[in-house]
Amino acid sequence: MKTRIKQKFDLKDKVAIVTGASKGIGESIARGLAEYGAKVVISSRNQEAVDEVANNIKLDGLEAIGVACHVGDENQIHNLLEQTLNIYGGVDILVNNAATNPFYGSLDTMDHALFDKIMDINVKAPFLLANKCYPIMKERGGGSIINISSVEGMKPTAGLALYSMSKAAVIMLTKSQAVEWGKFGIRSNTICPGLIKTKFSSALWQNEKIMDQVTRHLPSGRMAVPDEMAGLACFLASDASSYCTGSVFTADGGHMIAGGFS
Template sequence: MNSIKQSFDLEGKVAVITGSSKGIGKAIAQGLAEYGAKVVISSRSQEAVDEVAAEFKTAGLEAVGIACHIGKKTERQNLVHKTIAHYGGIDILINNAAINPVYGPIEDADEEVFDKIMDVNVKAPWMLSNLVMSSMKERGGGSIVNIASVEALHPGAGLGLYSTSKAALLMLTKNQAKEWGPYGIRANVVCPGLIKTKFSAALWQNEKLLQKIEKTLPSARMGMPDEIAGIVCLLASDAGAYMTGGVYNADGGYMIAG
């Protein structure tokens, strides 16, 4: 009888998590590390990633900090090369870093903003995944988890371009799953709802707006970053070995809310 508990074990696996110096990314990195993975903490600031890596090491977890602005080609390449040089390969990629520089009607945004959003939210995960693919192939497979948003599935207010970029990420993931399945590489998407992070502060710091949102949710509250970590650990591990090309919501019931 195979041990189900054992299938969550990530001992010997190497995981790269973008945007992991805080919020959802940091919680995911912690979860993967607690299951035994060697984790690469990555965000734009070397100081910030070093701080998190040091915090993890103090807690007995294996981590290294490698700064990377995922919108820049050379920095993406550097992240992958440095990870392979340090840990020998890559088994898990969590494309979590994203931006949303505008809030408002789609007709008010300018082209530069559109390009910036698409560059970071769609192009960077595509390019990063391509960069890690050969290492995953060599190691007999791997798991890519792209962090999208419920905005990819349901249009909200004032987040049109962000929504569009996240919807594109969904289809990118499905294509990765379809094309790379023969190499043992799985790709899945997690769509968080409203999670208490700095990224979503504009929504939850407005008390009236927060109450309005929470009233409509079956869970009657917003989520916390560590509530996204569990499903990512499942998708990253052998416990999720038969899951690929899937879109999984962690949204407190937002998608069924009336």
């Protein structure tokens, strides 16, 4: 029997870069891509941390390397691409997952330095990295860009305004990439996770008021774990999603149809 559909999920010989992949959602996505056959470049700020993730993946007979990169530094972004090309010869999949949110508070208490930091990491970095991958993907006949946004980019929560602004920009970046690069076989989609139990979101899930709302109002009645984001990323990275571009996929336990966390 021919496996017409199953084979579309195969990522064998594909090269993937995943930023912010030393833990949480990024690590789960990186492992998922590797399990489907991709050669995965694990990227985050700390070399020891990315090496640990890459080595754990390799212990299972899968292909991965660790390359440290602070996405807020354009020189380090250049080095990430250079090392990827030197080792694997190209890039087919880019997952822009690295993000920051060092501030929880009202709009009127934010300062310019925080604004710049959040926008540099959450918006400028995926813009720059994708632009550097674009000519490589174009030459290879196509590629898949997966930008990790957030439901906060679609429905803001009090105290997370600047983060929400940055994630809304990521959604529009995705749509713009899809419009401009689709003719070269490059697809761009965004995933908007809801509340996921990671260190990054600990200020939210350690808040009893917010968790009470999650339990009472979300259709799922719970927060998610990082592995629940990986399947969607693997779909978007593969030919199974060949007609998907410029799309926004929520994985939020029903947050967008329920009450907010404010």
